[in-house]
Amino acid sequence: MSDPLETARETALSTVVTGVRFPFCAMNAAGSAASAEEVRALRRSRTGAFVLKTVTVHPFVHPGFRALHNPGFDKLLPLVRDLAAVDERPIVASIAGATVEEFGLLAKAFADAGAAVIEANLADPWVAAMLAPFESEAVMRELGKRIAASGRPCWVKLPERVPVAYSPLVTVLLDAGVGGVVAHPEFHGFEKLLLEAPAPIDVVVCGGMTTGFEIATAMRKGAKAVQVDTALRAEGPGVFARLEREMRRLGDQP
Secondary structure, eight states, X not given: OXXXXXXXXXXXXXXXXXXXXXXXXXXEOTTTSOSHHHHHHGGGSOOSOEEOOOBOSSOBOOTTOGGGOBOOGGGTHHHXXXXXXXXXXXXXXXXXXXXXXXXXXXXXXXXXXXXXXXXXXXXXXXHHHHTOGGGOHHHHHHHHHHHXXXXXXXXXXXXXXXXXXXXXXXXXXXXXTOOEEEEOSSIIIIIHHHHHOSSOOEEEEESOOOSHHHHHHHHXXXXXXEEEOHHHXXXXXXHXXXXXXXXXXXXXXX
């Protein structure tokens, strides 16, 4: 028989974002596990999900946008199928495109392969240069509809400084079928967004979270989950066990 107290603790550490359950509220950030080997290594960790490196339709190499270098989406589809077959934790596919059509193609391909969530990376400078999604509500609305048509819950990853007001942005995203955003942890990021959002939208905080206390604080302020980048690169997959222990200790305090 399970221990009711232990079950309660597990429930406190888990979360639900856009209808998808994550067994732990902390997961890796897109790009923090760049290769298939690094993603597979996360299976031995306590991460709440597997967030893939941001990929494009075609292999991408550009001296001005090195952070987006990737082998093309088709190289990651077998990894998604393999992970989905052996691990129950959600797979988050991070995608980038030069057109809304490319975003739609990528979203459907990863959804069909077994990804649980589609994350449209609008924070990448190449996407801003090619698509400029924040300059047109019509473009943002169409992009949202294209990725939502995949049938999977969708998130939009926002840049550190969002060049439009949050209220109309959230309205457009929700109307298009996008239920979540990935935002920076500073006040002007997720806290300001939550204050100005005209309707509830799930927020995942990404960047700067290195301790269980910081994660717990973000969750207390309204975040649904946290993506870990710097700490994972520094410590490796074991960072999630440390973060979990720290959050458990916080929960044990009177």
